[in-house]
Amino acid sequence: MSMNAAVLHGIDDLSLTRVPVPEPGPGEVLLKVEANTICGTDLRIVSGAKTAGVRPGVILGHEFAGRVAAVGEGVEGVDVGVQATCSIVLSCGRCLQCLAGREHLCENLRLFGYEIDGGLAEYLLVPREAMERGNLVLAPRELEPTALALAEPVSCCLNGARQFRVSSGEAVVVLGTGPIGLLHVALAKLAGATRIVAVGRPGRLDPALALGATHALASQGATLLVSSHVMDEAFRCDSVLLMRDGNLLDTTTASALLKRTGVETLDEAFLAVIRESERETTR
Secondary structure, three states: OEEEEEEEEEOOEEEEEEEEOOOOOOOOEEEEEEEEOOOHHHHHHHHOOOOOOOOOOOEOOOOEEEEEEEEOOOOOOOOOOOEEEEOOEEOOOOOHHHHOOOHHHOOOOEEEOOOEOOOOEOEEEEOHHHHHOOOEEEOOOOOOHHHHOOHHHHHHHHHHHHHHOOOOOOEEEEEOOOHHHHHHHHHHHHHOOOEEEEEOOHHHHHHHHHOOOOEEEOOOOOOOOOOOOOHHHHHHOOOEEEEEOOEEEEEEOHHHHHHHHOOOOHHHHHHHHHHHHHHHHHO
16 A cells, blocks of 8 residues: 655755555554645755755654544554644663753654655554654544644743743733734734734735734834934834833834924933833732
8 A cells, every 4th residue: 555755865955655555563654644844944944954854764743633544453542543743852761861852852853754764655664662652642632633733833932932931911022923923913912912023024924913013013024123223223113112221112103202292302201201110000
């Protein structure tokens, strides 16, 4: 029995190829792939920009969702027909990095879609070692396959979001509105951020606003963000973001700020906005 798969034969040599459907051995699980997204890393692998850990002849795809099609001897707690995905990082669990809890830096790291055959195929085999390391993740409930396939990029964003610890009422600036940036916008919204500024290409700003961004910045396909304590530089900018202690106080223009505060200099105007913010906080 054979299947279609996107096989990487070499640099700029990716082709749809007929290959045998894997058969699960003892301790292994076979998934029927239902969705697989294309990551920027996939494009870099094909172009040759990324070669570390990539095996020639590998089936690409590391953001996938599927359904258990068959289980090997000895596999328990995994029913045929249940939805599933995989953590793509297969660590050894024995090296110093793994023992220190940094499995993503494993000295013997192997990844789905890099060295282990990935999800750009009709079926995907979860090898015994991956099953033993707990890489198979069963869906807690029925999900759209395209949503479940986003588990890998969402987990990356969650890791970053937890390090920044966005709290309710805070302001967040997201630079870049690709898939990862858009996910960060959505996570900031869920965390309770009240001002979310998305900076990116014009074609990606509407999705950012739909996912929770309160402000979107772009100009002719590119936005230049200048950070400065020299307030007079604001006269050269189309838009001014006033921030203090990581909080976004206002989004305006230099002339509008002077008019609103009724002072003569931008330094005085900024101080006026700070005092206004402090009064609102103490109410």
